[in-house]
Amino acid sequence: MLEVHLPGLDLKNPVMPASGCFAFGAEYGRLYDLSKLGAIIIKAATLEPRFGNPTPRVAETPGGMLNAIGLQNPGADKIISQELPRLADYDVPIIANIAGSEMSDYVATAKKLSENPVVKALELNISCPNVKHGGIMFGTVPEVAAELTAKVKAVSKKPVYVKLSPNVTDIVAMAEAVEAAGADGLSMINTLLGMRIDLKTQKPVLANKTGGLSGPAIKPVAIRMVYEVSQKVKIPIIGMGGIQNADDVIEYFLAGASAVAIGTANFVDPFVCPKIIEQLPKKLEALHVTDINELVGRSWRPCVKKNASSLR
Amino acid sequence: MLEVHLPGLDLKNPVMPASGCFAFGAEYGRLYDLSKLGAIIIKAATLEPRFGNPTPRVAETPGGMLNAIGLQNPGADKIISQELPRLADYDVPIIANIAGSEMSDYVATAKKLSENPVVKALELNISCPNVKHGGIMFGTVPEVAAELTAKVKAVSKKPVYVKLSPNVTDIVAMAEAVEAAGADGLSMINTLLGMRIDLKTQKPVLANKTGGLSGPAIKPVAIRMVYEVSQKVKIPIIGMGGIQNADDVIEYFLAGASAVAIGTANFVDPFVCPKIIEQLPKKLEALHVTDINELVGRSWRPCVKKNASSLR
């Protein structure tokens, strides 16, 4: 009842850790069997290694957190040589998150990673708010996002999911542009740009000043965007932003997501992903749903299943 | 130490209830003396009366709430004849929030209200997410916002504060456009567009489907925007979004606000405004600050007062 099939991804369940919140799986792999997961979206890869931003890199906010990690990663080559082989031991599809400063970086990184057999799909991160160069145009100008998507699609051996930024006036325009450019799916949402100021130092808490807001606080924004976009595109959406429990997963499906990713909640409860996977069947039964795919977009689909009235 | 002087507004303190969260003051006026407040931003006025949206109009979210009231109000004439005279009895400046569907509505409403002696300034609401017609372009396209601002300025007898929407890619561009068009100040931020879906009905909780997200959850987004905009404009900013206590007020000042408004927190604690006003002096003393105006923009101003190092 939890199986989900998306371009390039045959998932035993629709729950995956979100990029950047799970590194390359080694740490959580010490706590539970990663094969329980629907998939793993690994930390952003760039062509060259990156050290990321100075610390402090995280700050707590009401019902959320800010991060400005700055895409720290060992670079595509080391990810391929050192991280992916270890992940091959698990029965879990890997989605590689790709970032860069120039289109050419993205393209080269996408090519390399998509050729690796462990990688089943790419997630094109055009939305990282925490890097100085590049990023911002890719994630906010539909034409630029479309061009990048097309270029990456041209070299990628695997389906490409484009991860959208919520920091835009018109999320539907962004989604439609990358769909038209050939995206196989969407990931929504990345973090909202935010800031917290320390009253003692009177300066921003984060060394990078601004950071990306994640966690429960942003869920209503993400749900709204998934709801709007899913009605306008045909490609599937991996929904994310503030998921904490199985109810939140169902809310994303109702909004129009076909799978979900969980970021910040892993920090609050490291077992949250397997816990949710375990709780979902019971939750679905209570809703008289035998297949989670039935729920996709139910909040806006005009015609609901016959037995829906009994659910109210 | 709390006195603040802004265009058209001589405030005994910088704390005011936010538009739409305080109606026209009658209800809270039964709980405490409204003269304690720095100012009151009254509920949005439109030219004609509006009934607003169907119910449910509010929904709770993690650390926040959604509302889709839909600008319900008795219309400018009744506000002038029935509400403003009562407010004249208090020693508190009134800021009239103006909304509309067409430029001409805005202009006519602004003209009427700005002529009333009780009204000391206008707040131009170009950012209400909850009305079907108009609104969205005014708040998201810099050129349209600028044109509207100029037209309202041309008829207004009082200073005009433009209330910006956070649902834009580039808040600085919006702010600069309305400043160039003659705005006397900015109000930031209105609500973020969000949604919540009810798992039982499987439909959006709000009858209007989407609503405006307010409350603590959005504070980091608002702080970031005030921080960015205050460095680029010369006009003062009334900061708002998620303020719950005196520390939050100080955070807004450090970010670059010159006054603050409090919305949702009034619902949580109806006495929150006078409580914060009472607590501020003690908080400022602890920071060795004798005048709250000293704090404006301190998080980004390169040169801090001599005694600042002792505060860390």
Added chain:
Amino acid sequence: MLITGHREIADNIFELKLQGDMAAEVSQPGQFVHIRVSGSDSITPLLRRPISICSVDKKEKELTLIYRRSGLGTERMARAEKGSRLDALGPLGHGFPVPQEDAGSALIVGGGVGVPPLYGLSRELVKKGFRVTHVLGFRSAKDVFYEQEFATLGQTIILTEDGTSGQKGLVTDVLDGLNYEAAFACGPLPMLKAVKNKVTGRPLYISLEQRMGCGIGACLACVVRASDTNDGKGYRRVCCDGPVFKAEEVELC
């Protein structure tokens, strides 16, 4: 206010007793309190929860509330312990008008957690000399509460949807045979509509629910349309114009 009692009186139904000066200010049955369930430094849940005052004991300065544990807020509330304090705003709103004279016969119709405020109402009516008939509907036997309390005040007809307690059926099934001069109802909207259709030619007062923001009339979250299309305002606020209205004053939809 100080929690002086807290117990589960039916399946997921809790009776909460609160002591404090607010009790003195209660002026009508059917008023409510707006409860901040979170601690003062917590933001979950953010909003207050409206709960009707079931009854008031002015001598002991004590309010009784009855609520159903359902979502985040009431689940938290259910954990509040006797002896601890609860932040309650109130009494809020306009309740049921209790005629000052002309005692007669009254019908009280309640459904589920709409029943609580009707208990305080019935006590007031009985005190004024009214003969009161109670028709109370619940889903199932496990949901029934205060049957005895109502029975001591007047005839009490219990109905359950599944027939596990009292008669099987809906409250409207039994209204036709009853004799009364005024009626008072509180419960889910479909019940109120059905009751409105049955009670004709006599005054009917109904208590409405609506999602709230402020609870005091300032945010316009809780409006219902006025029935009179020529009404000056066109709407009523459940939190302060109500929650109790004359049935013909507002639209039920």
Added chain:
Amino acid sequence: MLITGHREIADNIFELKLQGDMAAEVSQPGQFVHIRVSGSDSITPLLRRPISICSVDKKEKELTLIYRRSGLGTERMARAEKGSRLDALGPLGHGFPVPQEDAGSALIVGGGVGVPPLYGLSRELVKKGFRVTHVLGFRSAKDVFYEQEFATLGQTIILTEDGTSGQKGLVTDVLDGLNYEAAFACGPLPMLKAVKNKVTGRPLYISLEQRMGCGIGACLACVVRASDTNDGKGYRRVCCDGPVFKAEEVELC
């Protein structure tokens, strides 16, 4: 874990005792636990709080933590009552290496709430036959804690910035005259830097603080730069590579 003790031992400084199976897994002094202060259905505060393990009693399965009440999370923590449970993840990180042989003399330098993990360390060192000297700095007399506990383990020099207890001054004022073969330090960054400058030619281990996300190595929130510019990774994670490092391994800035 079960809270078996909780008391204020200095101004805003609390000693918390936690009982549970985790105690058996503690392998080194200087490891920490990551505490979820909010209830399981609350989002304030959202993140866990890292607190060092001060000492462990494996027989009683009990950990002792000492923390300062400062912000939202520790304020909440301070309200947790004996007998209730606390969600703690751990033991996390790599602590102070305790030499298995070659007992000798050790210097322990602590400042403020950097002092707690050094107590467990000192106990281990003494157990191994080390002669330990403690230099502990606090702001003022009201902030001093565990003076007696340390004194029973070895020479203990207390300093306060205002001279209200022990010597007036900073920990670095007294290091020059001391004799030791290895040094261990925990405290604020400026103190660690100053200690690093004073302790030369002998191994120095320092415990670092950094704002954390996951606490287990996955989010890269808590990194510090490796001193060796040719280091393969270029960084260390405080939560899992540390919090204790050899002073020359990481950059202090």
